[in-house]
Each structure stands twice: as C-alpha cells, then as structure tokens.
Amino acid sequence: MKSARRRQSNWTAYAFLTPWLIGFFCLTLGPMLGSLYLSLTQYNLLSPPQWIGTENYRQIFTQDGTFTASLLLTFKYVFLSVPLRLMFALAIALALNKGIRALGIYRTVYYIPSLLGGSVAIAIVWRQIFDGSGALNQFLAWFGINGPSWISHPDYIVYTIVSLSTWQFGSAMVIFLAGLKQVPADLYEASQIDGAGKVKQFFRITLPMLSPVLFFNLVMSIINSFQAFTPAYVIGDGRGGPLDATMFYTLYLYLKGFSFFDMGYASALAWIMLVIIGAFTALVFLTSRFWVFYGDQEGR
Amino acid sequence: MNIKTTSADSSANASEMSRSRTAHRAVRLRALLKHIVIIGFGLLMLYPVLWLISSSFKPNQIIFSSPGLITQTWTFENYVNGWKGLQGVSFGRFFANSAFISVMSVLGNLVTCSMAAYAFGRLNFRFKGLWFSLMLVTIMLPYHVVLVPQYVIYSKLEWINTYFPLILPKWLAHDSFFILLMVQFIRGLPKELDESATIDGCSQRQIYFRIILPLLVPALISTAIFTFIWSWDDFFSQMIYLSDINLFTVQLGIRSLFDPSGQSDWGGLLAMSALSLLPITVIFLAFQRYFLEGIATTGLK
Numbered sequence: 001m002k003s004a005r006r007r008q009s010n011w012t013a014y015a016f017l018t019p020w021l022i023g024f025f026c027l028t029l030g031p032m033l034g035s036l037y038l039s040l041t042q043y044n045l046l047s048p049p050q051w052i053g054t055e056n057y058r059q060i061f062t063q064d065g066t067f068t069a070s071l072l073l074t075f076k077y078v079f080l081s082v083p084l085r086l087m088f089a090l091a092i093a094l095a096l097n098k099g100i101r102a103l104g105i106y107r108t109v110y111y112i113p114s115l116l117g118g119s120v121a122i123a124i125v126w127r128q129i130f131d132g133s134g135a136l137n138q139f140l141a142w143f144g145i146n147g148p149s150w151i152s153h154p155d156y157i158v159y160t161i162v163s164l165s166t167w168q169f170g171s172a173m174v175i176f177l178a179g180l181k182q183v184p185a186d187l188y189e190a191s192q193i194d195g196a197g198k199v200k201q202f203f204r205i206t207l208p209m210l211s212p213v214l215f216f217n218l219v220m221s222i223i224n225s226f227q228a229f230t231p232a233y234v235i236g237d238g239r240g241g242p243l244d245a246t247m248f249y250t251l252y253l254y255l256k257g258f259s260f261f262d263m264g265y266a267s268a269l270a271w272i273m274l275v276i277i278g279a280f281t282a283l284v285f286l287t288s289r290f291w292v293f294y295g296d297q298e299g300r
Numbered sequence: 301m302n303i304k305t306t307s308a309d310s311s312a313n314a315s316e317m318s319r320s321r322t323a324h325r326a327v328r329l330r331a332l333l334k335h336i337v338i339i340g341f342g343l344l345m346l347y348p349v350l351w352l353i354s355s356s357f358k359p360n361q362i363i364f365s366s367p368g369l370i371t372q373t374w375t376f377e378n379y380v381n382g383w384k385g386l387q388g389v390s391f392g393r394f395f396a397n398s399a400f401i402s403v404m405s406v407l408g409n410l411v412t413c414s415m416a417a418y419a420f421g422r423l424n425f426r427f428k429g430l431w432f433s434l435m436l437v438t439i440m441l442p443y444h445v446v447l448v449p450q451y452v453i454y455s456k457l458e459w460i461n462t463y464f465p466l467i468l469p470k471w472l473a474h475d476s477f478f479i480l481l482m483v484q485f486i487r488g489l490p491k492e493l494d495e496s497a498t499i500d501g502c503s504q505r506q507i508y509f510r511i512i513l514p515l516l517v518p519a520l521i522s523t524a525i526f527t528f529i530w531s532w533d534d535f536f537s538q539m540i541y542l543s544d545i546n547l548f549t550v551q552l553g554i555r556s557l558f559d560p561s562g563q564s565d566w567g568g569l570l571a572m573s574a575l576s577l578l579p580i581t582v583i584f585l586a587f588q589r590y591f592l593e594g595i596a597t598t599g600l601k
Contacts, residue, residue, distance in 0.1 A: 012504045013425035020416040020435070020479065023472025027450060028438050034449030045455065095338060102335075108588060109342040115584050116349065118533040120551045121573030124558055125352045133364060135351060167345065219440075227442050230535050234555065253444055258540060263448050270444040277442055 039268035044261045056268035066244065066252060067269070071276075074249040077158060078225040081165040086217055089172035094206070096173075097180045107177065111170035123164070123234035127151055130160045130235075151235060154245035161231045161246070172217045179213035180206070211292045219284055226277050229254070249273060349577075356571040363566050375567075379575070382568030386556055389545050391572055394553040398532055399579070401466050401549065405531040406524045408470030413478040413523060414516060418508050420479065421486030422494060438476045443536075451540065465541045466534070470527065478523045485519040486512060521590040529580050550576045 014021075039056055041049035060067050096106055116122050129135045132149030140147040150156045187205050196204065207214075229250040236246025239255065253273070257266030347369075354369040356378055362371065385391045419425070420432055454465045473479060489512070497507050513520075535551040542548060548556070554576055557569045 009423060009504070010425045013419045013423040013428075016415045016419040016423065016508070017425075017431070019412040019471065020473035020476075021431075023412075023469065023474045024434065024438070026453075027469055027472060027474050028441070028446060031446035031449035031453070032441075034452070035445055035447075038448060038452075045452065092338075092341075095334065100334075100338075106338055106342060108585075109346060112349065112581075112584075113345055115529070115580060116577050118530075119573075119577060119580075120535055120554045120558075121352065121576050122348065124554070124569065124573055125348050128364070129348060129351065131364075135347075167348070223440055223442070227444070233535075234558070250444060253447075254536075254540075257448055257451075263452070267448045270442075270447065274442060274445045277440075281440065 035267040035270055038264050039271050041264045042262075043264040043267075045263060046261075049264065052264070056265050057272075060265070060268060060272065066240075066247060069244055070240075070247045070249045070252040073158065073245070073247060074226060074228075077162060077165075077228065077248065078222060080159075081162045082218070082221045082225055084162065084166040085169045085221060086172055086214070088166060089169040089176055089217070090210075090214075092169070093173045093176035093180060094202075096177060107174065110173055114168045114170035117164065117168040118230065120230065120234055123231050126160060126164050126231070127235050130163075152242055154243040157236065157242065157245045161228075161235055164231050164235070165225065165228065172221065175213055175217055176210065179210050183209040208293045212294055215284070215288050215292045219281055222280050222284065223277055226250075226273065226280075352570060352574050352577075356567070356574040358567070360565065360567040363570070378567035378571035381565060382557070382570075382572040382575075384568075385553060386548075387545055389548070391550070391553055391575070393546070394548050394550045395575075397547060398549040398551070401463055401538075402528045402531045404463070404467045405470040406527045408467060409473070409475055409478055409523055409527045410520055412471055412473035413475065414482055414513065414520065415508075416473045416479045417482030417486055417516075418512055421483040422507075422512065423504065435476050435479060439480060447540075454541065460541055461544045461547060462541075463547070466531070466537055470531075475527070478527070481523060482516060482519045485516060489515050518590055521587060525583055525587050525590065528583060532580060 038049060040051060040053055042052050042056075043049035092110055096103055096110075100106070130150035131137075132147075132152065134150075136150065137147035148156060150160045183206065187209070188201060191201055191205060227250055228248060232246045232248040232251050233254075236242070236251075240247030240251055249269075250273075253266050253269045256262050256269060350369050354371065355363045357374050357376070358371050359373055359375050359377070362373070383391045385394065416435075420428070420435070450465070454460060457464075459465055469475075493511050493515075494507050497511055502510065533551065535555070538549045538552055539555070542552060545556075550572075554569065554573055557565070557572060
C-alpha cells in the first residue's frame, strides 16, 4: 500500500517536472555536450562537422591575438565595473537606510537605470552623451575642459561602457537595502555605548552583517559582467571597433560563430569562457569562508 | 508625578530646551542637506533618460546643439517619422511582434516554472536531490555554452526566422531562476494546508491548482514582470534568430534605424527609442511593490 502510494507520488511529481526535464536534456545538457563535441571539430553549419581534435584550442591559445585581447578587455571591464557598481550600490543604500523620508521615491529613481539599462535604446543614448560633441563634453566645456571623443578613441571607449554598467547599480542597491534592514538595531546601540564611531561601526557591524548579501551580489555581478554583449555591440560599431577596443569576449564569440560561421571555434571559445567564469565563481566561493558571516555566528 | 517635576524644574528646562532646539535645528539641516544631495545625484542618474525623452521632441537640427532638457520648439514630427519604420514596415508591427513574444514567454514561464517549483517544493520523488542541484547549476551557466548547438538544432528544424527559438525555452522552464524563486516561496507556505487538503481527499494535482497556485500569486507576478522585461530586451537572441524584417522586434528595429557611421534621422530614432522604454516603465510603475520586493527577497539580477 505504502509503496503503491509512493509510486503514485513519483509519477505525479515527474509529470509536474516533465517540461523542465525536457528542457534540461534538450536545451541544456544535450547542447552543452554538443558544444563540447563541436569545439573539437571544424563546422560551418552547411557541411558535417569534421573532427580536428584539440586544434581549435591550440589555435586559440597560441595564434589568436584577438582572443587574448578580447579576454584582457573583458577582464578590464569586469574588474572595473563590478567593484564600481557594488560600491555605488552600497554607498547609496547606506545613505537611504535609517528611516529616511520618501525612501520609496528615491528607491524607484535609483532603480530605473537597472530597469532600462539593458535596452538598445539606452546604449544609443550613451553613445550620444559620450560623443565628441555630446552632453558630457559640453558639460566639461563649462569648466574649460576640452574632452576627447569618448566613443571613437580606442583608449576611452571601454570606460564609456563601464560607466553604463556602473549607472545600473540600482538592482544591487535594492538587495543591499533589504540586507541592511535585517541588521539588528541593538548591535549599533551596544557599540555606541562602547564608544564606537561611525567608521568603526561600518567595518565592525554593517559590513560583516551584510557580507552574505555582498557575496551574492558579487557572484551574480561577475557572472553577468562576463556575458555583457549589447553595450559593446551598440556603443562600438558592432564589429569590435574602433581598433578592437569594444571586442568583448562575447562579441568575439558571436562574430566567430555567426559572422564567419566558424562554429567549432565559437564552441571552443564558449567552453573556455565557461571554465573562466567557473574558476572565478569557485574562487569567490572558496574565499567566502574568510569574509562571509552567516546568521548568529560571531564575526571574528 | 509629571506635574510635580515640571513645576520644580521649569527654570532649568528653559535653557535646556533652547540648547536642544539648536541641536535639533542642526540635525534637521543635516537631513535637508542629505536629501538635497540624494535628489541631486538622482537627477544626474536620470539625466540620460530625460535627455532621451526631451530630445525625442526636439526638431532634428537642434538635438545635438544643446545638452539642456528644456527646448523652445516642441515637435511631434519625430514620432510620426520614426513610426514609419523601415522598408515599409512600420514600428507598429515591431511593437506587436515584441509584445507577442513577451506575452507568450510570460505565459510559458508561469505555467512550466510553477509546475517544476511545485514538484521541487512540495512533492517527494526519487532523485529529487540530484535534479534540484542540477537545476541550481543551470542558473549560473552562461548562455553561450549552449548557444551554438541550440542554433544548430533550431536551424535543422527550420525554425530560424520563427519565434519558436525565443518562446519554446520558456515553455520548457529553461529560466531556472524563476523555479528557484517559486520554490523558495512555496517552502514558506504552511504545510498544514496541503495536509488537510489531502485528508479531504484532494489529489496532488488538485492541491497544485486549488492551494499552491492561488497562494503563489505574488511570486507569479514577479516572474511575469521580469520575464516580460527580459524578453522585451533580449536583443542578442532576437538578433541571432530573426532576420526577416516582418518579424523584427522593437530592439531590432531600433538597432537597424541606428547607423553607427552616420545618421540621417536622429529624431525618429530617439523617438522610437523613447517609445521602446514605455511598456517596461509602465509595467514597472504599476507593479513596483511586487517588483522591488521580488528583487529584495530573491536577489534577482
């Protein structure tokens, strides 16, 4: 009787799970193995894949200057935009915390960039604002500064894209705000009696108590930043220019796969990306036990 | 007791009060300053959006001559010109296409993610732990690692230049993030409800429809809003799978109007850009409460 019921439960559960299971096998696991296989072949979609072993990887690591350049550019972008975004998010969240009036309105205003920032429209706006004769330089001109064209100069365009990403700190800020609400007020009261100043309170109470949220934001920001595509595509010329200064890793992968139809090569690039993102995520996870404090455990 | 002390200490209180009043004024001044800084910085943050809206109403010749937001001459012409679209296909078509994709995606995610979430959150079955951890891993998987084979499959099925590649994944609960969101929500619901329903003779299917789904509504709303926005903005997939202009979405339409090397009709482009943000903004403002709480509790995006 019991086992019959159990079986019934198994059946129903798997019925509910069916769409996800089909998706998992056909859209995730299968394609993952597929791209691993394709990465070991030469494939242009028209003729069947030709096995070439690790040749794609050998080329990528030894002969492909664009790969190295795009990887370094993406690192630069990630290492600039993730800390900047989180710092702004934390700073504004701290300013908005502590029962400020009209919190709802401010939260909305600061969230709007995150809401709209992923669109092509905003990327185009960015291109205009940072253009040689755009709003930023007209503003700088009031102070007698003659700004360069931020989008056509290969040295500066990456900062234009970083600024677009930083601008979208609102979603991280909302998560920080929720985290700050969880910090018990008596911790601050007790430390105040002990004579701790604001700075000490921030480093001894706020930051440790917020570390799980910070950890979460950090992991998600890193994963998302590595995959940034639309801003590089629209703010640049769509082919990585000027002078490969917008050749983000995902853009390079896209061009290889869908412009040159070198799909084996693109798959190899995708697997390298997976390993790199996995390594960074693992690194953050591994270091987390030194700086992330959970629940009631004392932070020391 | 109060009355006694007030009469006795009244003289001492007077000086105390004036001192506390100055202190109070200083606190209020600081609060006011803080508000001014927050508002000022907020306006700076909104400037790009405001610039877009204001420029979309400026005549073409003066769009780039002044960065200011106020203009003397307002015109609707940009909207009229932009709406004409590309190659004889109007932006109305692009909006309809985007809306169709987004709505179908929302429906798919609501149905299939809630089903999977019910199984993970409430039912017991073999290998549950294994499936659940696999589901968690897929959340962090970069899209690019499945991109090429998915494209190959869709092209073998001759689904390029159809909406299937954009919509089908949502009907297969491919956005595992929403499964996790709903699982967490379902785990927070009292289990006694299911148990008493079972005693009353409800099957698991009936529990899903009659108990879990109605209580899941807040999570369903968050899912719907985020799915809508993400499919609306999903420029990358749309670009890969759609090249027929009749199937173009709003994002593709704007990107095609936009020519990086030189521009003929900036006004029309900016007008359509501003318009493309409208549906998202309206949905956000209408459902803000669910939206921001959804992010706060699950850490979406």
